[in-house]
Amino acid sequence: MEKDIITVKNLHKTYSGEVPLHVLKGVSFSVKEGEFVAIMGRSGSGKSTLLHQLSLLDNADEGEIIVEGQELTALSDSEKTKFRLQHFGYVFQEYALLPGFSAEEAVSLPLILQGCSIRESKKRAREILEMVQLGDRIKHFPSEMSGGEQQRVAVARALVNNPKILFADEPCANLDSETSTVILELFRKLNKELNQTVILVTHESEDEEYVDRVIHMKDGILQ
Amino acid sequence: MLRNFFIACWFSFKQLTRSNKKSVVMTIVVVSLLFINILFIASMMSGLIKTINNQVIDYQYGNIVIEPTKESESDNYIKQANQTLNDIRSIPGVIGAVEHYKEGVKITYDQKKEGTNVKDFSGYLYSVIPSEESNVLKINSKIVSGRYLEDGDRGKILLGREISGGFEATLERASLGGVRVGDEVYVYYPNGISRKYTVAGIFATKSFLADAQAYVTKDEMEDVLGQHDLADEIIVKTATMGDENKYISKIENVLEQKLKLYIWSDFLGALSTVTNSFDFVKLIFYAIGLAVSGASIFIIIYIDLLNQKKQIGILKAIGMESKTIVISYVLQAFFYGLMGVILGRFLLEYAISPYFLKHPLELPIGYISLNIESLDLMRTEISMVVVSLIAGFIPSVQIARKNILDSIFK
Numbered sequence: 001m002e003k004d005i006i007t008v009k010n011l012h013k014t015y016s017g018e019v020p021l022h023v024l025k026g027v028s029f030s031v032k033e034g035e036f037v038a039i040m041g042r043s044g045s046g047k048s049t050l051l052h053q054l055s056l057l058d059n060a061d062e063g064e065i066i067v068e069g070q071e072l073t074a075l076s077d078s079e080k081t082k083f084r085l086q087h088f089g090y091v092f093q094e095y096a097l098l099p100g101f102s103a104e105e106a107v108s109l110p111l112i113l114q115g116c117s118i119r120e121s122k123k124r125a126r127e128i129l130e131m132v133q134l135g136d137r138i139k140h141f142p143s144e145m146s147g148g149e150q151q152r153v154a155v156a157r158a159l160v161n162n163p164k165i166l167f168a169d170e171p172c173a174n175l176d177s178e179t180s181t182v183i184l185e186l187f188r189k190l191n192k193e194l195n196q197t198v199i200l201v202t203h204e205s206e207d208e209e210y211v212d213r214v215i216h217m218k219d220g221i222l223q
Numbered sequence: 224m225l226r227n228f229f230i231a232c233w234f235s236f237k238q239l240t241r242s243n244k245k246s247v248v249m250t251i252v253v254v255s256l257l258f259i260n261i262l263f264i265a266s267m268m269s270g271l272i273k274t275i276n277n278q279v280i281d282y283q284y285g286n287i288v289i290e291p292t293k294e295s296e297s298d299n300y301i302k303q304a305n306q307t308l309n310d311i312r313s314i315p316g317v318i319g320a321v322e323h324y325k326e327g328v329k330i331t332y333d334q335k336k337e338g339t340n341v342k343d344f345s346g347y348l349y350s351v352i353p354s355e356e357s358n359v360l361k362i363n364s365k366i367v368s369g370r371y372l373e374d375g376d377r378g379k380i381l382l383g384r385e386i387s388g389g390f391e392a393t394l395e396r397a398s399l400g401g402v403r404v405g406d407e408v409y410v411y412y413p414n415g416i417s418r419k420y421t422v423a424g425i426f427a428t429k430s431f432l433a434d435a436q437a438y439v440t441k442d443e444m445e446d447v448l449g450q451h452d453l454a455d456e457i458i459v460k461t462a463t464m465g466d467e468n469k470y471i472s473k474i475e476n477v478l479e480q481k482l483k484l485y486i487w488s489d490f491l492g493a494l495s496t497v498t499n500s501f502d503f504v505k506l507i508f509y510a511i512g513l514a515v516s517g518a519s520i521f522i523i524i525y526i527d528l529l530n531q532k533k534q535i536g537i538l539k540a541i542g543m544e545s546k547t548i549v550i551s552y553v554l555q556a557f558f559y560g561l562m563g564v565i566l567g568r569f570l571l572e573y574a575i576s577p578y579f580l581k582h583p584l585e586l587p588i589g590y591i592s593l594n595i596e597s598l599d600l601m602r603t604e605i606s607m608v609v610v611s612l613i614a615g616f617i618p619s620v621q622i623a624r625k626n627i628l629d630s631i632f633k
Contacts, residue, residue, distance in 0.1 A: 057540055057627045078544065085542025096537045096631065100241025113542050115226055118233065141241075157541070 254563025556615020
């Protein structure tokens, strides 16, 4: 039996404004190590907000996020940054690549931030890029690659530091169906072959076939 | 910390080398222009002050003026003028020394020779040995009509334009009203002797005070005064400006009589209030220039950084620490500041300054070229780099502290 890698207890998030928006209304669930989970729901259901809280990109107002026994919501900003670097990987909807960095440099960046030498980081980056079948594009810049290729670079960047959890926020939203399939199959392959835990936010029902489990959200609560 | 700095250096290098080249070059050029803007006005003012000072040195007093003590009747003149001159000329670093008789005279001019409209001018008449004078004063290079005096000239006089009138004299009404070369004027000496002189030449230095002087040869003056080997003043030109006090000590050591020694700045008089005022105005211009340029650099770098807000959010999301981000962007701002200063200094030293040396601005007060003072230069360089660092620091701290999602998505 796989152990829980992430446990969420009673998570709340409200966005302040003229009319405060209570987006997460006490979300609780857990994900097991090596599990491929999709968070699904309609637009405005709170799925992306939930992912942002889980991945420490945003601060929850209330509740607990426990990763491998460590409660994370009380960490300082600096500690959260280090935790993200060492334990999490992200794939954003809009790729979020740095325009001035080649595929090799973009992927090596997390390793360099961890203290690896530039040479070692680039070597590892090339291996990961080979794995996502971009071995022939390592010197290319984002502007020289297709959307699918850019997203695969983003996946490689998310994986290069061997994260405990890979978070993906609607990674196929800007891709055509063929390229989307390539990305989702890549996630599936990583999950099966490397036992990579993946938490995917999507609103496409056909994505369900790639994941182990689906968490449905509606109006800020799990269904 | 060292690792953060190393990562920041690597990241900054990548950012700068991979950024839009035109944008990087434009930013550096703008910073360099702002740098030049600060120094240009200050250097112009400084050039103006230098011109005024140089006029005093070149056309009136040299670097050092030696005068008799006038403590008693026998001390009204410098005695053994020739020997004294030779002693002074033998001092290393003394480029030249000349003796002058200096008489307060009245000069009259009857243009129509009818005796009904005789104009007069009261001023100082100096004696010169023309062949030696140019070693110290440069009046000979400012002749606008006729010629300079020659050794052996008798009955000839050289007039400044403020005496002759015409030639854009500043106080035309006080002048003799338009004396021309070849005209005759009368000079009334304090000893009661009057002489008729033919105007040999007219000079215009653009210094009002220098142009209100007149010259005859030493032989002529000694003939009128009935004196020999005396002088009212000795003017000394030294190799360098600013260390006149050192030369005064050396001169005092060779003098065999008690004399008074002054440096040129002692004679600035009212001009010193003018130059001090210019100095103050220069400081104000400098401060305003620095504030405007500093604000402009801040805005340029601030906007550049705001455009990279999303990128900073991505870096934070990946796991780059805020301090590494701040160091990285401060380094980039430092690069812009430093390169702007280097380019600005290069343009100033090798293009703008040489241009104005070759083509000085002709103003009523004189010819003005840029005088870039090393203190101003150093102060501006440091200020610009510091402003750049601040301009990089403040926005990068603000953005690095921002919520990651706001940075990336808003």
